[in-house]
Amino acid sequence: LAILASCALAASVAERRTTWGASVSSPLLAMGLGMSLATCGVLPPVSSQYDLVWTLLMPLAVALTLLGVNVRDAASKAGPVLRAFVVAAVGSVLGAVVAFAVVGAGMGEHAWRLASCLCASYVGGSLNYAATAQALGLSGSAAGQAALAAGMAADNLAMAGFLAVIGAVPAAAPAAGGSSSPSP
Structure with missing residues (x-):
């Protein structure tokens, strides 16, 4: 789990601090880094930690993101979206x-x-x-x-x-x- 979190952190830092990171985007960098580490054998192909990410961390991230949404602004833009x-x-x-x-x-x-x-x-x-x-x-x-x-x-x-x-x-x-x- 620490390695996965490190991939996300490294991708986020690269996106904020480098021009190439900003042009690629944090999610793409994190996926690429994770896939590279799995290909090299650093990350296992199957792990219970991946289940933790899917079942706990991703829903938590969605909930935290939604807490930061301006509801009035979102409602006014909802039609076209x-x-x-x-x-x-x-x-x-x-x-x-x-x-x-x-x-x-x-x-x-x-x-x-x-x-x-x-x-x-x-x-x-x-x-x-x-x-x-x-x-x-x-x-x-x-x-x-x-x-x-x-x-x-x-x-x-x-x-x-x-x-x-x-x-x-x-x-x-x-x-x-x-x-x-x-x-x-």
């Missing part, structure tokens, strides 16, 4: 259904459970992945645990790429109020 969320959620569900129809047959007995977990993650985040896996009993067998770990790795890899692209968008976009064409 809610519409965008609904469109994205429907797109994620449709994408999961199509992906399952195309490749699900080759993914083994836990394919529908894994597709459900990935869809839940894309709609509502990593907590939804863990909650859906638990609700569907995915970790009840060795094959289910292997599918769960493979799905989590695929989810983290896809999200790392997605966050990198999203993080690069503001750097590539023209400044607000500015012109995208060079001045003479």
Whole structure:
């Protein structure tokens, strides 16, 4: 747990104090550092500490984040954000259904459970992945645990790429109020 916390701390410090860290973002840095340490054998592939992060620390972080939200400001901006969320959620569900129809047959007995977990993650985040896996009993067998770990790795890899692209968008976009064409 100390190593995981150190990854998060190092990523946060890099984001606040370096230009490259700010351009990559703390979550992406923390995931990359954690994956690197797991690949090198510093972090184990399976640990009860990971369950502690999923079941206690992540929900606590969400609750603490929500405590800092200005409710009036959030309510006034909820309409456009809610519409965008609904469109994205429907797109994620449709994408999961199509992906399952195309490749699900080759993914083994836990394919529908894994597709459900990935869809839940894309709609509502990593907590939804863990909650859906638990609700569907995915970790009840060795094959289910292997599918769960493979799905989590695929989810983290896809999200790392997605966050990198999203993080690069503001750097590539023209400044607000500015012109995208060079001045003479």
